[in-house]
Amino acid sequence: MIALVSDIHGNIEALDAVCADIAEKGCEAIYCLGDVIGYGPDPKACLDRVVEFEFTIMGNHDHAVFMEPLGFNTAAERAVFWTRQTLDAEPDEGQRRKRWEFLARMGAYERKDSALYVHGSPRRPLHEYLFPDEAEVNMTKLAEVFDMLQHVCFVGHTHLPGVFTETFDFLTPAQVGHRYVVEERKVVVNVGSVGQPRDLDPRACYVTVDGPEVRWHRVPYDHKKTMEKILATKDLDEFLANRLAEGR
Numbered sequence: 375m376i377a378l379v380s381d382i383h384g385n386i387e388a389l390d391a392v393c394a395d396i397a398e399k400g401c402e403a404i405y406c407l408g409d410v411i412g413y414g415p416d417p418k419a420c421l422d423r424v425v426e427f428e429f430t431i432m433g434n435h436d437h438a439v440f441m442e443p444l445g446f447n448t449a450a451e452r453a454v455f456w457t458r459q460t461l462d463a464e465p466d467e468g469q470r471r472k473r474w475e476f477l478a479r480m481g482a483y484e485r486k487d488s489a490l491y492v493h494g495s496p497r498r499p500l501h502e503y504l505f506p507d508e509a510e511v512n513m514t515k516l517a518e519v520f521d522m523l524q525h526v527c528f529v530g531h532t533h534l535p536g537v538f539t540e541t542f543d544f545l546t547p548a549q550v551g552h553r554y555v556v557e558e559r560k561v562v563v564n565v566g567s568v569g570q571p572r573d574l575d576p577r578a579c580y581v582t583v584d585g586p587e588v589r590w591h592r593v594p595y596d597h598k599k600t601m602e603k604i605l606a607t608k609d610l611d612e613f614l615a616n617r618l619a620e621g622r
Contacts, residue, residue, distance in 0.1 A: 375399065375584040378565045380407035380493070380530025382424070383435065384414025384457065385569030385618075388578040389423055391595035392568050401582060405484070407530040407565060408433025408493035408500075412450065413614050414569055415603035417457045418464065421473045432480035433493040433531065434500045440477045445501075449611035456609040488525035495529060495562075496522040503532050504562060509542035516542055520560050527562045528581075535566030535579050535590050546573075547590040556586045563588055576621035 377396045382389050396404060404427040411417040412435025424430045435454065438446060439461070443454040464470035482499040484491040495502040496519055508516045519527075520540055536546045540559045547566075554563070566579030573579075577592040597618045604615035 375401050375582050376428075377401040377404045377580060377582050378407060378491075378528055379404060379427075379568050379580045380565050381409045381433070381533050381567035381570060382406070382411075382414070382420050383409055383567070383569040384411050384417045384420050385578075385600050386414075386416035386419040386423070387597065387600045388569045388593075388595045389420055391593045392578050392580050393423065395591060395593045396580070396582075399582060403428040405491060405528075406430035407491060407528060408480075409435045409530065411435060411439055411457050413453050413610075415600065415607055415610060417460055418473065420569075421461075421476060425472075425476055429484050429491075430476075430480055431484055431491060431493055432477075432482055432500060436477055436480060437500055440474075449613055452609055452611060453614065456607070490523065490527040492527065492529055494531040495519055496527055504529060504538065504564070505532055506534060506536060506544040506546075508538070509544070513542060519562065523560045523562070525560060526556050527560075529562060529564050530567065532564060533567035533570055533572035535564050535573060535581075537564070537588075538562040552590045554588045556588060566590060570618065571621045572617075574621045576619060 406424050406427050408431050410420050410424050438454045439457050443451045492499040495504050536544050537554050538544050565581040568578045571579050576597055577594050580591055582589050601615040601618055604610045
């Protein structure tokens with residue numbers, strides 16, 4: 375059994391809670407689908423933790439901190455620049471270099487057997503969103519995504535957990551009893567967000583994969599502590615704190 379996490383966004387309280395839950399379940403490995411940093415108040419601690427995972431692929435916020443925040447809203451852009459300054463301000467030169475080199479080595483995707491792991495989508499791994507209403511607003515886009523798949527693709531990016539089926543339906547975890555069995559047909563599974571859930575449930579979200587079975591898990595954490603850290607940081611927008619309490 376493996377665990378898949380995504381969209382940690384500098385939230386060490388959420389990440390610690392999820393890692394403890396994963397350890398209790400006895401998972402063999404942890405894969406991270408990107409956005410380790412951005413938005414949240416603890417980018418250094420989160421980077422130091424995910425170094426231990428089997429792999430971490432690059433998300434758009436990881437890329438923005440390393441390169442430039444293109445197309446970001448004001449709050450996200452400010453958080454990117456603050457995160458970059460925070461990483462640069464690390465007094466331990468070796469630790470500072472280690473974190474930047476880790477960011478530089480992140481790949482855009484991973485493949486294992488018939489599974490593809492990306493942050494956004496197979497078409498544009500870092501930046502393309504696959505929203506639940508995709509079949510209604512852009513069926514061609516979703517069809518092209520499925521054409522690129524061998525079997526199953528795991529994504530994050532939208533912070534909205536669920537599964538896209540080959541018939542272009544989107545099923546939420548609640549609709550499938552928080553469990554989905556991957557059979558012969560192609561699927562795209564969104565693993566949800568550890569550090570900034572947006573499905574109106576403030577608990578951290580991740581999945582485990584045990585053979586063909588995918589399970590979504592929700593883990594409560596001390597979001598008030600994370601909120602206090604954000605509110606105490608003048609370069610992080612107040613909205614980034616408030617949304618944690620509401621899961622939006």
